[in-house]
Amino acid sequence: MKCPVCRATYRPADRELKIEKQGAGVEQSLNLSSQCRRCGVDLSPLICLHDQAIWWHRQAIRAFKANDYTAAISWNNWAIALHTQNADFHALAGQLWALQGEFGKAIASLKKTQQIEPKHPAVAFFEIVLQPKAE
Numbered sequence: 001m002k003c004p005v006c007r008a009t010y011r012p013a014d015r016e017l018k019i020e021k022q023g024a025g026v027e028q029s030l031n032l033s034s035q036c037r038r039c040g041v042d043l044s045p046l047i048c049l050h051d052q053a054i055w056w057h058r059q060a061i062r063a064f065k066a067n068d069y070t071a072a073i074s075w076n077n078w079a080i081a082l083h084t085q086n087a088d089f090h091a092l093a094g095q096l097w098a099l100q101g102e103f104g105k106a107i108a109s110l111k112k113t114q115q116i117e118p119k120h121p122a123v124a125f126f127e128i129v130l131q132p133k134a135e
């Protein structure tokens with residue numbers, strides 16, 4: 001996630017990791033800021049959108065585990081709509097499309113994953129399974 005004012009990268013994952021490791025309430029005690037570290041602008045509205053996208057993505061995973069792929073794709077599309085630059089969202093979309101036999105859409109999603117995060121595990125799968133090297 002980038003600051004809309006100065007384009008500095010903000011990593012909510014760092015914040016989430018600290019909260020996950022040390023429990024709720026750590027946010028205040030560690031003074032984890034929702035301000036841009038470079039220009040100081042308040043990023044909390046963006047963080048709210050990010051958290052909402054994560055919540056939708058988790059609903060998608062829940063639906064996926066229940067074999068409800070149609071619902072999973074819907075939830076995941078909401079997540080992507082809010083946060084287009086998350087490689088995990090596009091990787092899940094690729095897997096869901098592949099499971100439904102929609103390989104064109106699956107490849108498009110995995111290419112998007114690769115653009116965002118070239119070392120994503122789903123990309124390794126994409127290179128091995130979907131693009132076998134010529135002998």
Ligand SMILES: [Zn+2]
Nearest residue numbers: 003006036039
């Ligand atoms: Zn900034």
